[in-house]
Amino acid sequence: MASRSLFLGFRRRSNQWCVSRLLSSGSVSSEYVGDYPNDSETDDLKSRVFRLRLPKRSATTVIEKWVGEGNRVSISDLRQISKDLRKSQRFKHALEISEWMVSHEEYKLSDTDYAIRIDLMTKVFGVDAAERYFEDLPPTAKTSETYTALLHCYAAAKLTEKAEELFERIKGSNLSFSALPYNEIMTLYMSVGQVEKVSSVVEELKRQKVVPDIFTYNLWISSCAAALNIDQVQRVLDEMRCDSGFNEDWQRYINLVNVYVTASRLATTNSSSPIEIEKGITQREWITYDFLVMLYAGLGNKDKIDQIWKSLRMTKQKMTSRNYICILSSYLILGQMKEVEEVFHQWKQSTTTEFDISACNNILTAFEDVGLTEKANDLHVLLIQRNCSPTNK
Structure with missing residues (x-):
């Protein structure tokens, strides 16, 4: 796991201010000197961003230069670059890409864009920052994807109480959810050794008529195995065979x-x-x-x-x-x-x-x-x- 970056001066509650400070750090043009491609190198926006080898250097500066040279930047291009950056664990640069999309109104952000931003906020600034960002979102942006993204942040940090409170909000909302948030809370219970709570989550999933996926069954079976209840393991396997998704x-x-x-x-x-x-x-x-x-x-x-x-x-x-x-x-x-x-x-x-x-x-x-x-x-x-x-x- 890549270590999270620490930024001095992170004190104010506004996440927009935090990101702006982050993006402005190292935004002087001299930081990009030497990153122009040689004649033999590919010259596109992704290549320029990936030539920023140090986290303190600014992806925002790269995009501004690219646009200033008369090039167009589509939202699909930005999403793909962000995805590739996340795969490379370059979360700070991926967050800068996200901030560029937010700050330019011509880009219409999707639910997935907001969810990814919550995950990136967690990795760069921490869970508290992601939590504040979620709470400050307009009601239309508080969707099943953003709720699930924040729940994932809590589960990964093993913040059981916060995760349970959010899970109750999820159940009480009028939104339609897949098995993913149920899987997240079960994963949390497994990670903190509260395997006895997994079956109650499965029961709630069934009451809500949510379709389980293979990860749901895996977590359920794992909890049964951890409790050495092998008979129950076999019963879950039998239920899997009868599932419409088999x-x-x-x-x-x-x-x-x-x-x-x-x-x-x-x-x-x-x-x-x-x-x-x-x-x-x-x-x-x-x-x-x-x-x-x-x-x-x-x-x-x-x-x-x-x-x-x-x-x-x-x-x-x-x-x-x-x-x-x-x-x-x-x-x-x-x-x-x-x-x-x-x-x-x-x-x-x-x-x-x-x-x-x-x-x-x-x-x-x-x-x-x-x-x-x-x-x-x-x-x-x-x-x-x-x-x-x-x-x-």
């Missing part, structure tokens, strides 16, 4: 959950107690991360799996056979045999968790039980190649 991605996810529960013998694991560790991740949260890995495997998103697995290995939490089973199964179902071999090697070389051939046998059996015979065969071959002796049925 599709191939959901089936892959269900298959992985079944593999995971069967192979890891989750109901009898000895690592279920929420023991705090140095990096702040509890055993309960690790189960949640395991299911998140499987969710992205079901969606076919390998990049997300790579990111989560890398992050988890950087903690000082002791890896368990269950964790290795989860990541092995996920890569295996995606056909990523190179990654399967790498994880397998890491497990065998681990100094904290003894390699367990019986756990690998459980994976083989579990894959066969859900009809994924080809995947089981792939793992069987790998085990033989690694001089292990699987005793697959």
Whole structure:
């Protein structure tokens, strides 16, 4: 995570004033010297903005120069540049792009533009600034998207009371919401260890006749697994199969959950107690991360799996056979045999968790039980190649 920038002099309540100060800092033309392209370089607005390598340098100055040279700037161009900046975690420059759009009345901002601005305000100035910005919005701009954006800010900061208060406002509004705000509050409860509250959020979602998505089910299943209620996990999976949104991605996810529960013998694991560790991740949260890995495997998103697995290995939490089973199964179902071999090697070389051939046998059996015979065969071959002796049925 990129560290948030700190700005001295941030004292007044007006967010417009705050952003103006931010945009004016470093806006002198000398800051842009040397950023003009060479003959061999692409010369467009995005390229010029991305050549601003230091956060203190002003994207506003770049846009003004671009327009001053007689070039046009469309709102779609600005949105795309902002999106690319956010992907690169250049939030200060992305916020400057947003401010340019706000300050020019010819651009009609969408609900999404306002929601993105709330997220950027949080990343650059903090939650309090984003909160004040939201409250100062006109009623027409307080939409389902902006409400959800602020709720996400609270959830990410683990501000439970503020999130619950806003969630009550959301439920009491006349706006139409998707499953997203419900997912946000469930994510918060999982992150602070209040897993018992997740089921009540699901019940409220159903009362409001909101259609759950695969992330809703993932959070629900994660909460059941964290409480070691495996029977409830199976009931949720059955409900997923009856959902009108059931599709191939959901089936892959269900298959992985079944593999995971069967192979890891989750109901009898000895690592279920929420023991705090140095990096702040509890055993309960690790189960949640395991299911998140499987969710992205079901969606076919390998990049997300790579990111989560890398992050988890950087903690000082002791890896368990269950964790290795989860990541092995996920890569295996995606056909990523190179990654399967790498994880397998890491497990065998681990100094904290003894390699367990019986756990690998459980994976083989579990894959066969859900009809994924080809995947089981792939793992069987790998085990033989690694001089292990699987005793697959």
